[in-house]
Amino acid sequence: MINIAILGFGVVGSGVADVIAENADSLSQRLCGEKLNVKHILDLRDFPDHPLGDRVTKDFDTILNDEEVLIVVETMGGSHPAYDFSKKALEAGKSVVTSNKEVVATFGAELLAIAREKGVSYLFEASVGGGIPIIRPMWQCLAANKILAVDGILNGTTNYILTKMFAEGWSFEDALSKAQELGYAERNPAADVEGLDTCRKISILASLAYGSAIDPKKVHCEGITEITAADVAAAEEFDYRIKLLGRCADVNGKVYAITAPFLVPTEASIANIDDVYNGISVMGNAVGDVMFYGRGAGALPTASAVMADVLDVIRDCRKTIGWGPENPDIYCDYESAVLRFLVCADKAEDINHVFGVEAIEVRGKFYAITGLGTEKALKEKVASIDGARFIRVME
Amino acid sequence: MINIAILGFGVVGSGVADVIAENADSLSQRLCGEKLNVKHILDLRDFPDHPLGDRVTKDFDTILNDEEVLIVVETMGGSHPAYDFSKKALEAGKSVVTSNKEVVATFGAELLAIAREKGVSYLFEASVGGGIPIIRPMWQCLAANKILAVDGILNGTTNYILTKMFAEGWSFEDALSKAQELGYAERNPAADVEGLDTCRKISILASLAYGSAIDPKKVHCEGITEITAADVAAAEEFDYRIKLLGRCADVNGKVYAITAPFLVPTEASIANIDDVYNGISVMGNAVGDVMFYGRGAGALPTASAVMADVLDVIRDCRKTIGWGPENPDIYCDYESAVLRFLVCADKAEDINHVFGVEAIEVRGKFYAITGLGTEKALKEKVASIDGARFIRVME
Numbered sequence: 001m002i003n004i005a006i007l008g009f010g011v012v013g014s015g016v017a018d019v020i021a022e023n024a025d026s027l028s029q030r031l032c033g034e035k036l037n038v039k040h041i042l043d044l045r046d047f048p049d050h051p052l053g054d055r056v057t058k059d060f061d062t063i064l065n066d067e068e069v070l071i072v073v074e075t076m077g078g079s080h081p082a083y084d085f086s087k088k089a090l091e092a093g094k095s096v097v098t099s100n101k102e103v104v105a106t107f108g109a110e111l112l113a114i115a116r117e118k119g120v121s122y123l124f125e126a127s128v129g130g131g132i133p134i135i136r137p138m139w140q141c142l143a144a145n146k147i148l149a150v151d152g153i154l155n156g157t158t159n160y161i162l163t164k165m166f167a168e169g170w171s172f173e174d175a176l177s178k179a180q181e182l183g184y185a186e187r188n189p190a191a192d193v194e195g196l197d198t199c200r201k202i203s204i205l206a207s208l209a210y211g212s213a214i215d216p217k218k219v220h221c222e223g224i225t226e227i228t229a230a231d232v233a234a235a236e237e238f239d240y241r242i243k244l245l246g247r248c249a250d251v252n253g254k255v256y257a258i259t260a261p262f263l264v265p266t267e268a269s270i271a272n273i274d275d276v277y278n279g280i281s282v283m284g285n286a287v288g289d290v291m292f293y294g295r296g297a298g299a300l301p302t303a304s305a306v307m308a309d310v311l312d313v314i315r316d317c318r319k320t321i322g323w324g325p326e327n328p329d330i331y332c333d334y335e336s337a338v339l340r341f342l343v344c345a346d347k348a349e350d351i352n353h354v355f356g357v358e359a360i361e362v363r364g365k366f367y368a369i370t371g372l373g374t375e376k377a378l379k380e381k382v383a384s385i386d387g388a389r390f391i392r393v394m395e
Numbered sequence: 396m397i398n399i400a401i402l403g404f405g406v407v408g409s410g411v412a413d414v415i416a417e418n419a420d421s422l423s424q425r426l427c428g429e430k431l432n433v434k435h436i437l438d439l440r441d442f443p444d445h446p447l448g449d450r451v452t453k454d455f456d457t458i459l460n461d462e463e464v465l466i467v468v469e470t471m472g473g474s475h476p477a478y479d480f481s482k483k484a485l486e487a488g489k490s491v492v493t494s495n496k497e498v499v500a501t502f503g504a505e506l507l508a509i510a511r512e513k514g515v516s517y518l519f520e521a522s523v524g525g526g527i528p529i530i531r532p533m534w535q536c537l538a539a540n541k542i543l544a545v546d547g548i549l550n551g552t553t554n555y556i557l558t559k560m561f562a563e564g565w566s567f568e569d570a571l572s573k574a575q576e577l578g579y580a581e582r583n584p585a586a587d588v589e590g591l592d593t594c595r596k597i598s599i600l601a602s603l604a605y606g607s608a609i610d611p612k613k614v615h616c617e618g619i620t621e622i623t624a625a626d627v628a629a630a631e632e633f634d635y636r637i638k639l640l641g642r643c644a645d646v647n648g649k650v651y652a653i654t655a656p657f658l659v660p661t662e663a664s665i666a667n668i669d670d671v672y673n674g675i676s677v678m679g680n681a682v683g684d685v686m687f688y689g690r691g692a693g694a695l696p697t698a699s700a701v702m703a704d705v706l707d708v709i710r711d712c713r714k715t716i717g718w719g720p721e722n723p724d725i726y727c728d729y730e731s732a733v734l735r736f737l738v739c740a741d742k743a744e745d746i747n748h749v750f751g752v753e754a755i756e757v758r759g760k761f762y763a764i765t766g767l768g769t770e771k772a773l774k775e776k777v778a779s780i781d782g783a784r785f786i787r788v789m790e
Contacts (some may be wrong), residue, residue, distance in 0.1 A: 019539055019681045026541055029606075125536065131682035133528070133536030141528030144414055144702030211424075226608065261584030269688060272667055279641055286414045286699035287526035290689035293664060294682065304681035316711070 001316055002031070005040040005063040007085055007278045008076030009047060009056070012099050012126070013347045015299030016073055016306050017041075017052055031340060039069055042076075042085075048299040060085055061123060064092055073314050074098040083107050090114045090122060095317055097309040097335035099126035099302050109213035109252035112322035121319045127152065128201045129278050131301025132294040136308070138208055145284030147209035149249035151394065154201040156276035156296045157192040158224050158244045162261075163274045165232045166241060172227055176297055184276055189344065194223035195244065199259040202246025205280070206257045212327035214257055222260040222333045231391060234367035235263050235342060237360060241271040245394065254332035263342050263369075263393040338395040343368055343382060350385045369393060397426070397709055400435040402480055403471030404442060404451070407494050407521070410439045410694030411434075411468055411701050412447055415475055425706060430529040434464055437480075455480055466708050468701055469493040478502050485509045485517060490712055492704040494521035494697050504608035507717040516714045518704035523549065523596045524673050524694025527689040531649075531703070533603055534679060534716045540679030542604035544644040546789065549596040551691045552580045553619050553670035554585040555658075558669045560627045561636060564774035567622055579671055587620035590639065594654040597641025600675070601652045602736055604643065607722035609652055617655040617727045626786060629762035630658050630737060632755060636666045640789065649727035656787040658737050658764075730771040735788040738777060745780045764788060 006013045020027065020036050027036050040055055040063045047241050048054045060081075063069055072089040074096055083103045086096045098104060103111070105125045115122035125135045129152075138147070160161040160328055164175040176193065179185035191197050196216075203216040210328060224244050235242050240263035248257040264271040269291050272281035278296025284291050295301045312319050345351050348366040351359040359366035370378065375392070382388045401408045415422065423430055435450055435458045442448040455476075458464055467484040469491055473475040478498045481491045486509060488776050492498060496507070499519045510517035520530045524547075548554050552574055559570040571588065574580035586592050591611075598611040607754070619639050630637050635658035643652040659666040664686050668674035673691025678684050690696045707714050740746050743761040746754040754761035765773065770787070777783045 015681075023539060023541060023680070027539060030538055097589050131679075133532035136536050137528035137532050140707065141531050141703045142704045144416060144418060144699055145421060269667075272664075284526075284699060285418070286410075286695040286697055286702070288690050288693075290527050290687070292687060294683070298683075300681040301683055304537065304539055304679060307681070308536045311538045312535065323607055336629065349762035 001035050001037050002070060003037050003039040003068045004071040004073055004310065005042065005069045006038060007072060007074045008044040008318045009041050009045070010075065010077070010170070011299045012302045012306065013041070013073070013075040014253055015303035016075065018301045019300065019307050022219060029059060031314060040066065049071045058204050059271070059348060062140045064088055070094060070317070071310055073098045073310065074100055075306065076100065077102070078235055079106060081105060086111055087114065090118055093118050093120055095121040095313040097123050097306055097313065099306055101127040101197070101204060105216045108204065108207060109323060109325050112204045112320070116320055118159065121313045121317055123312060123319065125309050126302045126305035128204050128387060129280055129292065130294070130298060131304040132278060132280065132292050132296065132298040134205070134280050134292050135208065135321060137292065138205065142282060142284050145286045147250065147282065147284055149207060149283040150202070150280065152202060152205065152246045152280040153209060153243055153270060153273050153278050154198045154246045154280070155192055155244060155325045156297065157189065158198070159273065159278070160184050160276045161193070162224060162227070162232070162242055162244065165227070165229055166236065169229055169233070171229050172225060193225050193226050195221045195259045198244055202248055202257060202259055205246070206248035206255055207323040210250070210255050210330065211323050215326060218331055219257045219259060224261050225350060226389070227261055230253060230363040230365050231344065234344070234360070234362040234365070237362060237367070238263070238342070238369055239266050240264060240390065240393070241266055243270065251332045254336060255330050257331045258334050261391055264392055265394070266315055268394070324356050336374055337377070338374055339395070340370055340372055341378050341390045342367060342393060343390045345385050345388040350388065354381050354385055396432050398432050398434040398463045398467060399468055399705065400437065401469060401500070402437045402469045402477070404436050404438040404440070405472070406694045407469070407697045407701065408436070408470035408510055410524070410731050411470065414695065414698045414702050426709060435461065436600045459483055463737050465489060467491045468705065469495055470578050470760050471495065473498070474498060474501060481506055482509065484771065485513055485515060487515070488513050488515055490516040490571045490708040492518050492701055492708065494701055496522040496525060496595045496599060500598045503599065503602060504718060504720050505717070511715055514713050517597065518707060518714065518716060519599070520704050521697045521700035524687065525689070525691040525693060526687065526699040527673060527675065527687050528703070529600070529675050529687050529690065530603065530716060532687065533600065537677060537679050538681060540680055540681045542645065542677065544678040545597070545600050545604060545642065546665060547597060547600065547641045547675040548665060548668050548673050549641045549691065550587055550592045550639060550640055551591070551673060554590070554668065554673070555579050555671050557619060557622070557627070557637055558620070558637065558732040560624055561631065564624055564628070565567055566624050570589065590616045590654045593639055593641045597652060597654055600641070601643035602718040605645070605650050605725065606669055607716050607725045608718055608720055609643070609650060610721060613726055614652045614654060619656050621784070622656055625758040626739065627758050629739070629755070629757040629760070631762045632684070632757060632762070633658070633737070633764055634660060634661050634790070636661055638665065646689030646727045650725050651727050651732055653727060653729050656786055658786055665729055682699055699740065730769065730774070732770055733767050734770060734790070735764055735767055736773050736785045737762060737788060738783060738785045740780050740783040745783065749780055779785065780782070
């Protein structure tokens with residue numbers, strides 16, 4: 001019998017319990033006959049009607065001091081106390097498996113170092129892309145590659161909103177309301193629509209790809225709240241779709257990382273990832289372009305990823321996936337990136353005059369796609385036109 | 396220094412040597428400073444101008460008897476002598492990494508058993524999907540799932556042909572000629588266009604998903620040689636694309652496995668995998684639908700997958716991924732599958748009379764999509780109409 005504890009019995013935590021119950025036979029087969037037992041569940045609420053209701057405790061020390069608990073599954077969300085509990089568990093020689101992107105993005109390097117020191121594992125497959133296998137494939141299957149770039153649609157809520165703005169012509173506000181109505185967006189949607197969730201996830205993928213902790217606070221982050229229905233329609237005129245991307249890339253040994261809406265060419269595989277789906281495209285110097293696609297959230301998909309980590313810990317409790325401390329010199333200035341841009345202004349002649357390209361009219365605004373240039377230079381030009389804006393274009 | 400030997404210095408074998416040379420620094424970093432050395436290359440040809448030309452031997456025993464060689468990379472292709480050399484290497488306590496789908500599909504269970512017995516690894520990530528991570532994600536990342544179904548576009552040559560028949564309206568013969576001209580198809584394209592390559596690959600994925608060796612000879616196999624430009628156009632009229640799929644699914648504990656052209660709904664993610672790309676959709680009972688996409692062949696992508704296995708062996712030489720001996724009762728009769736079908740006949744009234752559905756005319760032939768029924772029942776009906784044919788429809 002292998003005993004685990006679950007911290008936080010919300011959507012993901014209860015999904016983990018469900019997968020363990022539902023797939024008990026096939027899990028036991030994978031574990032050569034051993035059975036998994038959820039010995040403790042930490043939550044402030046009671047669950048008197050749940051079959052595991054008698055396992056619920058409000059006291060983390062019960063778990064910390066139980067030597068039979070080898071693996072702690074952290075599905076609390078938020079930085080505190082999730083980080084503190086994870087740290088204590090690792091220090092006590094327990095492996096920790098998490099779906100908590102906030103903790104991994106912010107405290108990953110520290111927790112990974114403690115895990116290595118203690119000879120246990122800190123695994124986080126579920127922190128990016130829900131059930132989509134991405135952490136392990138990047139780490140293990142693409143291990144012989146230099147990772148040239150990662151482009152990800154990493155947030156289902158914003159992808160749903162942008163999909164509806166494209167397919168139905170809705171405004172951002174209307175699409176957000178619908179997403180809230182369907183339960184895809186929270187009542188306070190800031191973390192999603194302002195890009196923070198994507199930003200944490202691309203920080204994790206960039207840390208994994210480049211070996212240095214990438215601080216999400218140092219990754220330039222823009223959300224989709226300023227994107228208008230006219231922008232989406234204009235992008236379509238130029239044969240692009242607008243997607244909120246987390247991007248990172250190797251630029252001469254430095255790391256370019258950004259979260260922002262991008263125009264993605266319609267024929268790019270990532271342009272066709274719609275609704276609440278996530279997709280992550282990874283470019284390696286040997287493998288070329290590979291893409292991973294699936295549901296980026298939800299109880300059972302996320303639980304599937306958590307359980308993959310749990311099984312991995314059981315097979316090899318010293319499993320290490322991860323990165324070292326932050327190398328402060330690794331960041332490249334995002335404004336030095338050379339891109340094309342979609343520019344928008346109130347008057348066609350302003351665009352023509354400043355960028356030397358013809359603008360098209362879409363719903364009373366004028367749009368054009370610029371030639372290649374640095375973001376820094378572009379911003380200076382845009383600032384010279386009253387009320388002008390821009391969106392980056394993915395090559 | 397970790398010494399490996401490469402068997403077969405063709406496209407993939409030389410790609411492996413190229414990746415080791417090109418990414419020497421990052422590989423060494425992954426191996427905590429250890430260096431990889433290609434000590435021997437087995438080939439009947441000489442490579443006097445290659446930097447590793449002095450490593451070439453024509454005698455397998457040189458490799459077998461060299462105790463410094465821990466890992467044998469088998470990239471010869473074909474069953475013999477690849478199988479025999481792999482078996483000898485495993486029996487001698489060396490791990491074997493292969494890209495050879497023919498050997499894995501046919502002899503996998505035996506070689507995996509020898510590897511387990513000897514405490515070494517037999518790994519085969521490169522045997523399916525080229526560089527796309529699929530074997531390890533299915534085995535490891537989806538380990539907590541019951542695999543409900545796998546649908547794969549597993550052969551780039553046939554996918555290129557079907558893409559051109561769709562996009563350009565070409566005949567099968569014209570598209571094949573173009574594929575040969577571009578080097579995507581061999582002069583003798585039978586293994587590709589008759590479905591055998593796909594059949595071997597889906598056998599490997601089915602074996603992995605269901606734990607029993609699935610014999611490719613027992614998987615019903617049809618190629619794309621009978622698909623006409625009119626079929627492709629008719630499918631489009633019904634909002635489908637024709638793709639050559641390897642499919643396997645759990646049907647009440649038995650395994651349904653087939654290789655055949657299928658009508659795939661245009662909105663399905665797998666329908667939009669074009670040209671020489673491969674894509675594999677896996678449905679798990681927890682994760683839902685996830686998809687893996689990338690280049691399914693080529694020197695460097697395939698070498699990327701081979702090297703992932705090599706690194707894995709170095710980290711854990713007892714790594715076991717795989718399946719047991721064939722369970723002869725596991726196969727379900729493919730003709731008992733309940734599907735819809737695209738039927739084609741010379742006269743509209745025949746289709747109307749036999750299937751009770753209206754047919755549409757496309758290039759002088761008449762097409763309709765039937766209601767749900769078993770393949771067995773469908774075949775009886777089709778046989779009652781002179782010259783009628785059918786193609787299966789993916790739900």
